[in-house]
Amino acid sequence: MPMLRSLMLDAVPSIQQMAAVAVGRLADHSHSLAEAVVKEDILPQLVRSLATQNRFYKKAAAFVLRAVAKHSPELSGAVVDCGGVDALVLCLEEFDPEVKEAAAWALGCIARHNASLSHSVLEAGAAPLLVLCLLEPDMALKRIAASTLSDICKHTPELAQTVVDTGAIAHLSQMILSRDVKLKRQVFSALSQISKHSVGLAELVVEAEVFPAAFVSLKDPDEYVRKNVATLMREVAKQTPELSQLIVNCGGLSKVIDYLGESRGQLRLPGIMMLGYVAAHGEGLAMAVILCKGVPQLALCLSEEPEQHMKAAAVWSIGQIGHHTPEHAKAVATAGLLPKLLQLYTDASSSEDLQAKSKKALKSILQKCTYVPALEPLLYDAPSNILKHVVCQFSKVLPHDSKARRLFVTSGGLKKVQEIDAEPGSALQEYINAINSCFPEEIVRYYSPGYSEVLLQRLESYQPA
Amino acid sequence: MADLLILKQAEEFRKEYFHRNRQAEENRQKETQAAIRIQSWFRACKVRAYLSHLQKKAIIIQKTWRGFAARARVRQMVKAAYFTVKMNFYNEMAVRIQQRWKGFYVRKYVHNFYARKTYLEQILIKNELVRKELDEIWEAQKRENEHLEAVKQQKNKIHQAHQLHYLISTNQLPGVFNSPYRQTPHEMELLLRQVKYQVPASLAHKDTGYPRGIRDSVGVSFSGCLESEGPISTRTWDLRTRLPPIASRNTRQKTKRL
Numbered sequence: 001m002p003m004l005r006s007l008m009l010d011a012v013p014s015i016q017q018m019a020a021v022a023v024g025r026l027a028d029h030s031h032s033l034a035e036a037v038v039k040e041d042i043l044p045q046l047v048r049s050l051a052t053q054n055r056f057y058k059k060a061a062a063f064v065l066r067a068v069a070k071h072s073p074e075l076s077g078a079v080v081d082c083g084g085v086d087a088l089v090l091c092l093e094e095f096d097p098e099v100k101e102a103a104a105w106a107l108g109c110i111a112r113h114n115a116s117l118s119h120s121v122l123e124a125g126a127a128p129l130l131v132l133c134l135l136e137p138d139m140a141l142k143r144i145a146a147s148t149l150s151d152i153c154k155h156t157p158e159l160a161q162t163v164v165d166t167g168a169i170a171h172l173s174q175m176i177l178s179r180d181v182k183l184k185r186q187v188f189s190a191l192s193q194i195s196k197h198s199v200g201l202a203e204l205v206v207e208a209e210v211f212p213a214a215f216v217s218l219k220d221p222d223e224y225v226r227k228n229v230a231t232l233m234r235e236v237a238k239q240t241p242e243l244s245q246l247i248v249n250c251g252g253l254s255k256v257i258d259y260l261g262e263s264r265g266q267l268r269l270p271g272i273m274m275l276g277y278v279a280a281h282g283e284g285l286a287m288a289v290i291l292c293k294g295v296p297q298l299a300l301c302l303s304e305e306p307e308q309h310m311k312a313a314a315v316w317s318i319g320q321i322g323h324h325t326p327e328h329a330k331a332v333a334t335a336g337l338l339p340k341l342l343q344l345y346t347d348a349s350s351s352e353d354l355q356a357k358s359k360k361a362l363k364s365i366l367q368k369c370t371y372v373p374a375l376e377p378l379l380y381d382a383p384s385n386i387l388k389h390v391v392c393q394f395s396k397v398l399p400h401d402s403k404a405r406r407l408f409v410t411s412g413g414l415k416k417v418q419e420i421d422a423e424p425g426s427a428l429q430e431y432i433n434a435i436n437s438c439f440p441e442e443i444v445r446y447y448s449p450g451y452s453e454v455l456l457q458r459l460e461s462y463q464p465a
Numbered sequence: 466m467a468d469l470l471i472l473k474q475a476e477e478f479r480k481e482y483f484h485r486n487r488q489a490e491e492n493r494q495k496e497t498q499a500a501i502r503i504q505s506w507f508r509a510c511k512v513r514a515y516l517s518h519l520q521k522k523a524i525i526i527q528k529t530w531r532g533f534a535a536r537a538r539v540r541q542m543v544k545a546a547y548f549t550v551k552m553n554f555y556n557e558m559a560v561r562i563q564q565r566w567k568g569f570y571v572r573k574y575v576h577n578f579y580a581r582k583t584y585l586e587q588i589l590i591k592n593e594l595v596r597k598e599l600d601e602i603w604e605a606q607k608r609e610n611e612h613l614e615a616v617k618q619q620k621n622k623i624h625q626a627h628q629l630h631y632l633i634s635t636n637q638l639p640g641v642f643n644s645p646y647r648q649t650p651h652e653m654e655l656l657l658r659q660v661k662y663q664v665p666a667s668l669a670h671k672d673t674g675y676p677r678g679i680r681d682s683v684g685v686s687f688s689g690c691l692e693s694e695g696p697i698s699t700r701t702w703d704l705r706t707r708l709p710p711i712a713s714r715n716t717r718q719k720t721k722r723l
Contacts, residue, residue, distance in 0.1 A: 216602050216603065249591065292589065
């Protein structure tokens, strides 16, 4: 390492460049080597000579800075401390696209780690230069600039606002229609990072007329493009009901549901969450989700995905769809989701998060569900806190509907209700009493447990006249 | 005797007078008291009569006055009650009108059932339209991609033909691709025949002035595939091949630029 350092001070320019490239490759390899590079004080020297040298040296120096910064926040901090950011920003003003690309990539690696590093990158005035890089014809440079902007924006709203103030959104939205797959990945990722922070930013993104155009990319063969588009839609839909309304009106729901059908595994997560957020905003939107056949698709996702957090997300979305009105709850119940939710709740192998979410979803759906055939199977297996809600729903529905009462009796529901024992005075007992009062007394007595013994005792004490 | 009689009479007269005076004197007290009593009683009766007369008149006055005042008040109360009855009636009617209007308004503008139904249907229609449009766009893109792929394949073949140009068949010897047992020559053979000489690509690569290996390792992950995607390609070797031959011959003599 000291040898390389002295080589970097050599008179011949090509030796300097080669030495710089060698240092960069060493630092790229592992964390400890990068730390060694920092310890040797190579960085300040690089930064000092960056201002004077030709473009190949600048590219090699930027490569070194990137290789050091990418390993951890502390190393990036070291790069920032020796004035690396200002030097890289100077490189961004060069003419050669490859120098700009290397500088932008290094800035991206620095900004990726945390918010304060991104802040220092922005303070050096990188944002307008990066936006200018977006306009360059070189495809690799565009990709790098988009990915750097995405890394900067992802930390806090202020950073995203600063980037947006330089007019990045318009350029990013123009690049949505490009053919290059990797560029599209970065562009969508940048847009979704910008829109996730606040309503204003999301509205700015939407005003740039991103939406109907983005749906085309939902069918892109590249899975990361699809995932990033779904993430963008999710972040925008999350913010307000009006934005979700906008997406639904543009016909986005059907595309997302198709996307869910076609992709597998982790890729589905943003699509599932998007449906959940749209349904959460209002019951009209939830109805739109149901009509576009969202619920069967979510049921498929729930059954196909083995991962716990995917299941938790699907369960949450189902809960958001079903909890608005009895119509919604009926739609969820007819898809056969209530027994599944119950099973996920009671299954010991589900994670805590999954259990909590399925319980919450089940409760909120049950409180609105008046569809009797779906409620009946739940009477048998449910634990007592769920059972309370099921019985409560029955006590609401049965007084008014005679056919339901008949069905209740013939399918054995009344028998099961009698077998539940609840403490007198608890809510469960009140509901049971309410149900019992819907039926004539003889029927209730007939189904109450131990009735046959009572009859037999009466038989024994009976004397024929 | 007469004198004595007169004297006796006078004496008796005087005695009588004295006795009568004394009697009268004794009775005077009693009589004054009695007279006082009678007089006071009579005065009392007079006063009582007067008072009762006054009272009767006062009663008459008060009676008339109270009747008058009460009737006036009753008239006022009746007016007020009538007014309240009318206002209640109007309020009732106003409430009914407002109920009907609010129901109408809400059902027509705020929670319009039919609008919601059409809205949901519209969403479905829009979804279908969008699906179709995007499918079409997708098909077009796929076709274009396939076209680009085909062009790329063709270019590769032509490049290969350049490399393998020596395999072309001559008059004396049929080439590898031109077996005598075939009815028509292989397409490769045809390509070989069509291909014209161009500057070899390896010579044109030298002009970046920077070792090629380094450039690739530095920029490899983001430089993507071999073909440049933009309308203006910045690959230097493309630029070189488009320049007239004089420039290309010069590059062979240039040393590595620093």
